Amino acid sequence: MAVTHDTTADRALAEVPGRIKKEQRALPSFLKTTGLALLFPMLLLLIWEGTVRFELVAGHLLPAPSEVVGTIGAMAADGSLWGHIGITLYRLLWGFFWGTLAAxxxxSIVAMSRNAETMFDPLIQAFRAIPSLAWVPLFILWLGIGEPSKVTLIALGVFFPVYLNVVGGIQSVDRKLIEVGKAYSLSQFQLVRRIILPASLPSFITGLRSGLGLGWMFVVAAELLGASQGLGYLLVLGQNTLAPNVILASIVLFAIMGKLTDYALKKIQTRALHWQDSLKT
Incomplete structure (x- = not known):
């Protein structure tokens, strides 16, 4: 037993240099990736700041990035920023949840049944062509100007890209894989769990990312009408008070929050599809 313990300990100690070297290689790679990702945005910000500072653009129409950052900092200092971000995230996440669940x-029903596809898909495609703002008066009439109408509008925006990718992902599963599963006497549940779900997962996660992006667009439409708090409300407030710095601060916050939520989904995608033999991997 002692010999086995010593051997295991020696093996663990021998692996330490390899782990250190791996971490040392990963750090420069991370710094390089981060630098490349920030290069173009920083260049745009410098050009933007320079055009305002040298009065190539009127500052009262297009405030400098430093002024926009100052506006965000002032809202963070007085605490109003966190309330606007919190209520917007609340609306987005609830709408994203219900829209994804319905999709x-x-x-799944439409993709697995030809009769269901014939019955439901044409109507869904027709609804998909309706602009988001066209639903606003109807939702306000039915649900009022409170949270239910806003969450429903966001859920509607999330539904269509997720639905399309779920249907496309399931229907694109290789028929030979299904036949192999049936040859091994897999039940319908086992076919779904072991073949259909893994094969359609890449398309499904792509649909989630697309749905999240549309969710951010629809949350703007939801908050432009009848909201008293939220990042969309800041857009209206900036317009009504002739404050372009507030408008741009809201736009920048939308961009940051949208990127952070998409980054989280992308991390989930990387972990969920680690088995996939793709060009990137």
């Missing part, structure tokens, strides 16, 4: 259920 997964209906998309």
């Amino acid at each position: 997964v259920i209906l998309g």
